[in-house]
Amino acid sequence: MSDMQSADEEWEDEEWEDEDDSSFFSGISVASRMKVGGATAIVVLLLLCSMIFTNFGFYSGAGSLSVLIDVNEGKDPGDRTFNANVLATSPTFGMLASEGEYSIVFSGSTQVSGKFDINDEGRGSFEVDYENFFVSNGEYTLETRLGSQESTDRVTLNRIADSLTAEVVSFDGVTDETEAVYPIDKDSTINLNMQFTASDSTINFINPWVTGSAKVYHYEQPFNEDQGKNYWDDDSEHGGSAESGTLVDTITFDIDSSGGTYRYSSGENVNFDEVQVGQVSLSLRLDPSQFYGEEGSGDYTVVFDFTNDFGSDTSSFDGRTYWAWFHVCETGSNGKCNGNA
Numbered sequence: 357m358s359d360m361q362s363a364d365e366e367w368e369d370e371e372w373e374d375e376d377d378s379s380f381f382s383g384i385s386v387a388s389r390m391k392v393g394g395a396t397a398i399v400v401l402l403l404l405c406s407m408i409f410t411n412f413g414f415y416s417g418a419g420s421l422s423v424l425i426d427v428n429e430g431k432d433p434g435d436r437t438f439n440a441n442v443l444a445t446s447p448t449f450g451m452l453a454s455e456g457e458y459s460i461v462f463s464g465s466t467q468v469s470g471k472f473d474i475n476d477e478g479r480g481s482f483e484v485d486y487e488n489f490f491v492s493n494g495e496y497t498l499e500t501r502l503g504s505q506e507s508t509d510r511v512t513l514n515r516i517a518d519s520l521t522a523e524v525v526s527f528d529g530v531t532d533e534t535e536a537v538y539p540i541d542k543d544s545t546i547n548l549n550m551q552f553t554a555s556d557s558t559i560n561f562i563n564p565w566v567t568g569s570a571k572v573y574h575y576e577q578p579f580n581e582d583q584g585k586n587y588w589d590d591d592s593e594h595g596g597s598a599e600s601g602t603l604v605d606t607i608t609f610d611i612d613s614s615g616g617t618y619r620y621s622s623g624e625n626v627n628f629d630e631v632q633v634g635q636v637s638l639s640l641r642l643d644p645s646q647f648y649g650e651e652g653s654g655d656y657t658v659v660f661d662f663t664n665d666f667g668s669d670t671s672s673f674d675g676r677t678y679w680a681w682f683h684v685c686e687t688g689s690n691g692k693c694n695g696n697a
Contacts, residue, residue: 380473393657394466416452416454418447419444422442423444425509430515433614434613436486438486442472442482442593444505446478452595455472457471457472458473458500459499461496474502474546482637490513492667494511510595514557515562516664516666517552517553517566519552519673520551520552521676525549529679538581539691543645544644549637551637553626561656563613564665565664570658571658571659571660573656573658576601576654577655578653578693604647609640611628642658655682656679658677661674
């Protein structure tokens with residue numbers, strides 16, 4: 357009997373110990389357990405949503421941010437708008453901010469600031485007119501901020517010119533044993549390919565916004581086909597300067613990088629022609645009928661002056677035709693001047 361009682365007591369002790377360790381929630385009701393489980397599921401769901409959806413989270417911000425300036429920025433003639441694209445991701449457990457800020461900095465100084473929008477996919481873009489920030493040729497830094505994240509990108513812009521060469525396409529002042537120099541017929545259009553440059557630029561040609569004038573001078577001289585570079589590209593044989601000749605026309609022009617208009621003193625308006633000569637240049641189609649009647653045949657030259665419409669430099673710059681001088685007359689069937697008429 358005593359042995360059976362000892363066995364029962366031992367079994368009851370083991371049963372109690374097993375029952376005591378069977379569950380952490382043994383003292384919690386079923387309803388309470390369901391509430392705890394439901395709350396845990398909600399927390400997990402919220403965490404998952406904040407990581408999956410950009411517009412869902414516990415706070416607003418950004419996990420990452422990158423900005424990229426248009427790869428063709430400053431390279432396309434006629435383009436006067438700065439463009440940038442933004443890509444962002446949501447922060448951990450947070451929602452993606454919908455609005456960011458940008459600044460364009462030149463030489464350490466902020467030139468313009470603004471805001472940009474971010475869509476639900478984390479993408480955004482914005483544009484700024486050059487007139488709002490352009491100072492001078494050089495490197496510009498774009499700084500962006502979204503939430504606590506920052507990103508920058510840089511680009512070199514060249515829009516200010518300080519010199520101009522206008523190539524006289526139809527005249528070659530070089531003579532050698534195989535090539536003769538022919539004058540330009542008074543009834544032909546004289547194409548002047550205008551190429552702007554800048555001493556502080558990292559590229560060969562500039563596509564600027566400028567206004568200015570082209571003054572056409574005449575110098576009384578019969579055509580001499582034996583003259584070469586030292587004559588056609590030198591003022592010493594023409595009184596020492598272009599202004600030693602007679603001013604026969606003043607053409608005003610307004611150039612917007614890839615096009616524009618010019619006006620003769622007669623009042624006739626003409627559009628610039630865009631041509632490809634290694635680099636985009638503007639073709640001023642000089643019409644001899646606008647000025648030839650003043651002095652007739654002889655050597656002619658065109659002197660330019662212009663100012664830049666962009667940037668802080670309001671200085672006046674100059675330019676010249678190349679060759680500096682070219683001859684215009686009535687030509688015969690052999691291409692030579694017909695009695696210098």
